Amino acid sequence: MTTHQEPEPGNDEAVATTAHGTTPAVVGDPIADPGLPPHEPRPTDVDPHAERRAERQVATLFGLSTLFAILFVVSYFVFDVGKNPTVIAGYGASNVALGVTLGLALLLIGIGAIQWARKLMSDVEIVEMRHPASSSEQDRADAVAALDQGISDSGIARRPLLRNSLIGALAALGLPAVVALRDLGPLPRGDLAVTVWKKGMRLVNDVAGTPIKPSDVEIGQLINGEPAVFFEDKPNGEPKFEGTRLNDAKTKAAIIIVRMKPEDITPPKGRENWGVEGILCYSKICTHVGCPISLWEQQTHHLLCPCHQSTFDLADGGKVIFGPAARSLPQLPIMVDSEGYLVAQSDFTEPVGPSYWERG
Amino acid sequence: MSTTTNGRTAAKAPGNDKLAEAATWLDDRVGLATLAKKQIRKVFPDHWSFMLGEIALWSFVVLLLTGTFLTLWFKPSMTEVTYNGSYDLLRGVKMSEAYESALHLSFDVRGGLLMRQIHHWAANLFIAAMLVHLMRIFLTGAFRKPRELNWVIGSLLLLLGTLEGFTGYSLPDDLLSGTGIRAADGFMLAVPVVGTYVSFFLFGGQFPGDDIIPRLFTAHILLLPGILLALIGAHMLLLVFHKHTQWPGPGRTNDNVVGYPLLPVYTAKAGGFFFIVFGATALMGGLFTINPVWKFGPYDPSQVTAGSQPDWYMGWPDGALRIMPNWETHLWGFTLSWNVFLPIIVLPGVVFTAVLLLPFLEAWITGDKREHHLLQRPRNAPSRTALLVALMTFYGILWEASGNDLIATHFHLNLNYITYFNRIMVFVGPVLAFIITRRWCISLQRADRDRLLHGYESGIIMRSPEGAYAEKHLPISVDEAYTLTARDRVELPPPPGEVDSNGVANRKARGEGLRWRVRNFWFSHDIEKPTRTELEEAHHHAEHELSVRDDGHQHLTESGYTGDYELDGTPADGHQFDGRHDISGDELRKGH
Ligand code: HEM
Ligand code: FES
Numbered sequence: 001m002t003t004h005q006e007p008e009p010g011n012d013e014a015v016a017t018t019a020h021g022t023t024p025a026v027v028g029d030p031i032a033d034p035g036l037p038p039h040e041p042r043p044t045d046v047d048p049h050a051e052r053r054a055e056r057q058v059a060t061l062f063g064l065s066t067l068f069a070i071l072f073v074v075s076y077f078v079f080d081v082g083k084n085p086t087v088i089a090g091y092g093a094s095n096v097a098l099g100v101t102l103g104l105a106l107l108l109i110g111i112g113a114i115q116w117a118r119k120l121m122s123d124v125e126i127v128e129m130r131h132p133a134s135s136s137e138q139d140r141a142d143a144v145a146a147l148d149q150g151i152s153d154s155g156i157a158r159r160p161l162l163r164n165s166l167i168g169a170l171a172a173l174g175l176p177a178v179v180a181l182r183d184l185g186p187l188p189r190g191d192l193a194v195t196v197w198k199k200g201m202r203l204v205n206d207v208a209g210t211p212i213k214p215s216d217v218e219i220g221q222l223i224n225g226e227p228a229v230f231f232e233d234k235p236n237g238e239p240k241f242e243g244t245r246l247n248d249a250k251t252k253a254a255i256i257i258v259r260m261k262p263e264d265i266t267p268p269k270g271r272e273n274w275g276v277e278g279i280l281c282y283s284k285i286c287t288h289v290g291c292p293i294s295l296w297e298q299q300t301h302h303l304l305c306p307c308h309q310s311t312f313d314l315a316d317g318g319k320v321i322f323g324p325a326a327r328s329l330p331q332l333p334i335m336v337d338s339e340g341y342l343v344a345q346s347d348f349t350e351p352v353g354p355s356y357w358e359r360g
Numbered sequence: 361m362s363t364t365t366n367g368r369t370a371a372k373a374p375g376n377d378k379l380a381e382a383a384t385w386l387d388d389r390v391g392l393a394t395l396a397k398k399q400i401r402k403v404f405p406d407h408w409s410f411m412l413g414e415i416a417l418w419s420f421v422v423l424l425l426t427g428t429f430l431t432l433w434f435k436p437s438m439t440e441v442t443y444n445g446s447y448d449l450l451r452g453v454k455m456s457e458a459y460e461s462a463l464h465l466s467f468d469v470r471g472g473l474l475m476r477q478i479h480h481w482a483a484n485l486f487i488a489a490m491l492v493h494l495m496r497i498f499l500t501g502a503f504r505k506p507r508e509l510n511w512v513i514g515s516l517l518l519l520l521g522t523l524e525g526f527t528g529y530s531l532p533d534d535l536l537s538g539t540g541i542r543a544a545d546g547f548m549l550a551v552p553v554v555g556t557y558v559s560f561f562l563f564g565g566q567f568p569g570d571d572i573i574p575r576l577f578t579a580h581i582l583l584l585p586g587i588l589l590a591l592i593g594a595h596m597l598l599l600v601f602h603k604h605t606q607w608p609g610p611g612r613t614n615d616n617v618v619g620y621p622l623l624p625v626y627t628a629k630a631g632g633f634f635f636i637v638f639g640a641t642a643l644m645g646g647l648f649t650i651n652p653v654w655k656f657g658p659y660d661p662s663q664v665t666a667g668s669q670p671d672w673y674m675g676w677p678d679g680a681l682r683i684m685p686n687w688e689t690h691l692w693g694f695t696l697s698w699n700v701f702l703p704i705i706v707l708p709g710v711v712f713t714a715v716l717l718l719p720f721l722e723a724w725i726t727g728d729k730r731e732h733h734l735l736q737r738p739r740n741a742p743s744r745t746a747l748l749v750a751l752m753t754f755y756g757i758l759w760e761a762s763g764n765d766l767i768a769t770h771f772h773l774n775l776n777y778i779t780y781f782n783r784i785m786v787f788v789g790p791v792l793a794f795i796i797t798r799r800w801c802i803s804l805q806r807a808d809r810d811r812l813l814h815g816y817e818s819g820i821i822m823r824s825p826e827g828a829y830a831e832k833h834l835p836i837s838v839d840e841a842y843t844l845t846a847r848d849r850v851e852l853p854p855p856p857g858e859v860d861s862n863g864v865a866n867r868k869a870r871g872e873g874l875r876w877r878v879r880n881f882w883f884s885h886d887i888e889k890p891t892r893t894e895l896e897e898a899h900h901h902a903e904h905e906l907s908v909r910d911d912g913h914q915h916l917t918e919s920g921y922t923g924d925y926e927l928d929g930t931p932a933d934g935h936q937f938d939g940r941h942d943i944s945g946d947e948l949r950k951g952h
Contacts, residue, residue, distance in 0.1 A: 029849070030892035031842045036611030036618065081446075081470050095473045099646010102474070107639030113632030117625050128403040128617050130603055130733055133506035184561040191566055192556070206662060226662065243440035244570040247661050251542075251567055254662035284662060289546025289681075289700060290567075291539060292664045306664055307543065308682045309765055309775055322776060324681060324699045326688030354546035355688060356556045359695040 538659025679761030
């Protein structure tokens with residue numbers, strides 16, 4: 001069998017193989033290595049027509065890619081963006097045209113290049129020898145010697161005073177690095193335990209900000225509510241809460257107001273007069289990890305969190321009856337003010353939202 | 361065309377002179393040729409499964425390109441503005457600048473929506489490709505010495521890629537992403553002792569504050585991509601240094617690597633593949649909507665959309681969160697939220713650490729200290745394969761649990777029962793998966809062994825004079841037989857007690873005893889490849905069978921009726937597979 005071995009230019013470890021048995025057949029277990037099979041020429045290697053055809057094919061792919069790149073530019077100027085994102089099955093004409101032309105322009109280059117490699121570039125496999133990842137024993141010894149030499153020249157082993165004071169100085173540099181980050185945020189000082197609710201603050205509808213009378217709430221109904229102060233202005237006409245400050249406050253103060261038949265309700269001890277004619281008010285923020293809760297089953301008085309399906313029984317003090325949340329939904333004690341509107345008796349009596357270490 | 365580099369006239373062409381000049385100029389200064397001469401024709405082996413890592417690499421490049429485009433318009437700010445852009449339904453609504461700029465990108469920048477969608481599709485692809493790539497590395501044993509460090513780097517990439525995805529998902533400040541950040545705040549608060557501080561430092565005070573989007577932005581476009589890039593660079597350097605693993609086969613040994621050179625074949629294939637990945641994500645970005653933030657509205661801490669689902673890769677910890685029992689401990693005035701802390705902080709940490717340590721765990725069990733450059737078929741490492749499938753099952757059940765509400769509504773099942781089922785399955789499922797997979801692998805090993813010893817099933821049904829039918833087996837080709845046997849034998853050492861025959865008390869005996877038991881468990885059911893003697897015997901036996909004349913008697917051996925009768929006559933033409941003719945020279949055999 002002819003063995004044609006020619007070292008690869010530059011890469012002495014690699015040889016091109018054109019025939020059987022380039023690697024010495026090792027004694028196999030239990031079968032001897034038959035060696036690389038001979039190279040089988042492809043049609044494009046032996047048939048000039050096939051070769052020409054493959055060449056034309058690849059060139060066509062590249063040509064089409066250019067065409068789609070141009071079409072991308074055309075689409076860019078032809079199609080309007082934005083105004084109507086729903087044309088073409090909801091995808092937007094501009095987006096579809098740009099995506100398809102760009103996608104095809106790219107894909108055709110990729111397919112062309114791979115086709116070129118498969119059909120026209122040499123497919124003779126090359127064998128390259130491996131070496132152990134480790135260095136030679138000699139190199140290791142030399143490296144250790146160099147290291148020792150360097151260390152001994154520095155005198156770091158002989159001069160513990162220098163070594164230790166340097167270690168100390170470097171360690172001390174950690175302090176500025178950490179302390180400089182101190183102003184990332186204020187320390188938590190019980191802020192999580194209080195909300196903007198206070199005695200006498202009206203419960204209002206979360207969209208329009210209208211105050212709510214008991215007669216506005218039907219049995220079985222759920223109203224998404226907020227404290228009235230979110231809709232009030234300062235004397236200078238600016239809202240009292242806006243932007244991120246509004247969001248900060250809302251995160252803790254959002255509520256839901258539900259009305260059930262008074263006889264269905266079993267108030268926990270001490271909360272007998274926290275409601276008004278079967279109207280109860282709870283925090284809207286799930287005690288699990290803080291999603292706003294909204295799914296209300298009026299038949300069962302269950303409130304379901306859409307995030308991880310914790311379920312709270314609002315007729316039973318907001319107790320958890322299913323799911324990963326551990327704590328009952330905090331209840332806001334309410335009453336009616338002199339004008340007959342629902343107002344808070346006080347702030348929440350416990351922190352709302354997710355548990356945290358200092359919560360107790 | 362004087363500037364083209366036509367090989368035949370290279371030396372004369374002025375363009376080439378210029379090129380050579382430039383190369384000389386560069387080499388005079390950086391001495392690149394010494395390095396380049398080796399690497400330009402570096403050999404890479406070929407196999408479809410080697411493409412998975414490439415998908416991950418190229419989708420990362422797509423993320424860099426599209427992400428940079430997005431930064432040109434995206435405004436990482438939580439300042440409140442009133443929307444005034446092209447999208448009618450939100451005009452006049454108050455929102456953060458971040459959300460407004462995401463809308464601006466989607467509706468007022470031509471190609472902006474496309475880039476957002478390519479970016480998001482590529483992010484999902486990036487993480488999926490990394491995960492599947494990791495599984496292929498594990499299943500084929502490519503993580504073994506000397507490649508353990510690349511496994512560690514790869515696991516870190518998966519972790520950081522997930523974080524990068526989460527920070528990106530959070531940037532547009534729409535209702536969904538805000539809900540995700542809110543949950544992340546809840547996770548932080550559940551960390552004992554320091555949780556509240558971590559949360560306040562990250563958010564610059566209470567959630568949501570106005571710092572979180574700018575901070576996530578810095579992490580998303582600078583910090584994490586920088587680390588990812590450095591790790592990917594190290595990953596590639598190690599790959600080049602170790603040279604790629606290859607599948608065993610004729611001429612492909614542990615000491616060589618057989619394949620195509622970097623230039624031109626691999627350059628064309630891998631480079632072309634970049635365009636394919638980019639092109640495919642571009643098509644997806646053009647044709648399939650992803651994260652239509654305009655439909656969700658701006659973030660409002662009192663609003664939520666039902667059935668909101670995070671990106672797929674956040675699913676499994678979310679599932680763990682959903683099926684966790686609601687344990688919480690109150691002690692000395694402090695609260696410990698096991699219900700959040702265990703599934704979302706501890707569990708991912710433990711799983712990640714376990715994944716990171718898998719190569720070292722396996723090396724400890726097998727005690728193998730050799731270098732491995734040949735890949736193993738999953739069936740030839742039954743316990744390892746079974747371990748991965750067990751891990752996948754664990755992952756899969758948690759992932760499915762994160763869609764428990766969808767399952768409940770789609771299949772009209774009771775949510776409670778689904779949850780109880782998942783709580784049990786998350787423990788039982790992986791064990792079952794382990795047992796089944798290992799059995800399966802072992803049967804496949806047995807099938808390979810049979811194929812080696814008795815040949816392949818030729819599809820020729822032979823009828824004996826008594827009327828019994830049997831299928832003819834023919835020997836497989838040497839190449840195939842070699843490939844099937846190109847794997848290590850397992851050598852189980854004797855129990856440690858017996859090793860120490862000189863009676864000296866072995867201090868490490870207990871550790872070694874455990875290790876011996878684990879190793880025994882790991883390997884003891886594997887089916888070995890036949891030895892040379894067994895193989896020769898089997899072949900001899902088959903020849904003997906063939907040489908016995910058809911005398912009207914069934915050939916009964918210990919293993920039962922073999923159905924082998926003498927084959928004689930002329931090469932088969934398609935009508936002679938009747939067992940009466942010699943078909944040793946026919947096509948059917950050659951092909952195998
Ligand atoms: C591994 C890398 C990356 C991953 C997994 C990733 C993931 C994501 C995801 C999931 C989004 C949400 C997209 C959406 O709006 O639907 C996003 C947004 C964004 N990403 Fe990345 N990203 C990566 C790298 C980068 C890089 C390198 C940059 C910039 C240099 C970048 C810049 C951005 C910007 C500006 C946005 C917000 C734009 C918007 O949502 O409209 N990303 N990223
Ligand atoms: S946030 Fe409500 S169940 Fe998790």
